[in-house]
Amino acid sequence: MNGCGFVESGFVGLVVSLVLLTLVKSAPIVYAALGGVISERSGVINIGLEGLMAAGAFAAAVTSYVLHAGWIGLLAGIMAGAAVGYVFALAVTRFKVDQVVAGMGINLICSGGAAYGLVLLFNQPGASKTVPQLASANVRCLNMNLGELVLVVLAFLLAIALHIVLYRTPWGLRVRATGENPLAVKSAGLNPLRFRLLAVIASGALAGLGGAFLAIGELNLYSDGMTAGRGFIALAAVIFGRWTPLGATGAAVVFGLFEALQYWIAGQIAWLPADALAALPYIAALVALAGVTGRVRAPAADGVPF
Template sequence: MTDTKLSTGSAPSPAGAHAKPGAVRRSYRTPIVLAAFAVAGILLFGPFGREGVSTLALSTRSDAIQLTPLGLPTLATGYVIAVLLVVIAVVAFLRARSGTRVPLWLSALFAFLLLLGFLVWASADANLPVPGLLAGALALSVPLIFGALGGVISERVGVVNVAIEGQLLAGAFCSALVASITGNPFVGLIAAMVAGVLVSFVLAAFSIKYLVDQVIVGVVLNVLVSGLTGFLFSVLLSPNSAALNSPPRFANITIPVLSDIPIIGYVLFRQTFIVYLMYIAVIAVYIALFHTRWGLRLRAVGEHPQAADTVGIKVAATRFWNVSIAGAIAGLGGAFFTLGSVGAFGKEMTAGAGFIALAAVIFGRWDPIRATLAALLFGFASSLQGVLNIIGSPVPSEFLLMLPYLVTILAVAGFAGKVRGPAAAGKPYIKS
């Protein structure tokens, strides 16, 4: 038998098997969510509307092509966007009533208009730097994206990776220590990958070989790494910070021509080596997962390990090595904290980024591209909080901190529909 035997067509769902011929299935989940946000938009732009002019700066001083700042009347723009939100919500209800699915582009347009309206409302009589906002969002998303990619690989092969937080923290610590000693950030990057692999070894050994509950092992590893790095920071790095906690940071690399593209060039193509490595990692993981034999074997083990074992795939070995690869990728995300962002290791500096990455994995339906977009959503909300605080927006910072989690819950309930992970994720496989 070959691996292609595993990629069989899916069986019809029970609901479809018992559906009456000619029956129209109506789902009002997305229209209801759109209507709720439309009502919120009406309240925000109507009774709570703000007077003034909102200026959106579209270029930085270093851009080769300078775009004229976009000035929008705050109140009038809010009224127009509120009307458009209501129209899209009505269209969604009409499509749902006729049994037609609401297209993704329509939901995306609704989200863009709502976001634009909120930005215009929040920046009344202020200057909102759009390139800086987007660049900050990307920077805050980098460790989340690396962690989410590691989580996708691990869970696709059947191991729930709650230890992403520990892998990020171990990568940050080891990259700072090794890069400080050697004076070479690339060596620190390799050390971060090794640290992530070591944490994954423990997760794989206990969950795959000794059949310990994967969630419990992950939680214990997070606590262990947090305590160990905190202790070593206090007794080793802190007293010798000049020699052991002063790693060289990666310099920004500007890509000719591409970096001169308005807005996009500043955000995407004036970045450090780790960010460019992240671009490659997202594409590589997607192609490898869905267009290679390795990806087919990995997904088969995560969906139906017994069937994979039947065709000669070594389930335990496949899970073990892929969990290790996932740890190496997550370790790269930890290195970004010390070699690309902060510049030195701090106690518990990941601040729960691993758990946010895990949420991005679920929100992204265990798909590397969708998980990346989900991580960017979290990063954008965090960047938006900082920018609005700087320009003096009346929006409470606590609300902005809560926003990405609220959006995640509503998106899963309203847009993503029923979410089902890999069938064998979290389930130990015992060879019969």
């Protein structure tokens, strides 16, 4: 490599490279999981995270391509997530569509819409042309580019910020109260649907940011299916992390570790089949789900329309 002694030498180097890869693989799941936490604490199960990530990734790639500016692409990803989140929020609050059904609808619309957009805008199915990244300069010794580094750090800062917002501000208290007992919130003269609406929009923005990370942070294009179930893994992370921002972040890092392990092991032990290893993160999520759910409690009004 480039004179970073500790990264390239022996066992320590291997561990360090695994840690760094874990951080990069975790970040998009962290963003989506934070989106899942805020949504579920307000009482809305957001199955649409996967689609919201795809919307963010697609918007980020297209905008970055058209305007040749990665950071505007990032903003576009966030906005696209929030916009689609608004549609989802309207469906589940105002029109009282079943949350799971609406979420699956959002997933189909976003993945189909992005695929349609690829053909329309790039004249090719499957993947976009390469687009400018957020910041492609390599960070010395860290095996990641500047954009990835910034967004990895931002992910953990946002986790702390969401923790403070949820547990230390009146708005956070109201969101949590809406998720536990919307009627009580209404009795207090507040509109619980408004909190759900805002929480779900924020959820969309976070998931969109996670998608933008994939498209223009880690990679430099949008391709169909690039979110690869991360939105669903994030939902498992929310449960594993007991519906708290910091817990969900920790769980997202664990799932990120399994994703990183798959590449890391394949690099070290050639005879292990890569296809079987690719199932690791999903199996980890299943095991986590099986091991933890009997002992945790969801917000009382999670998934219940008001």
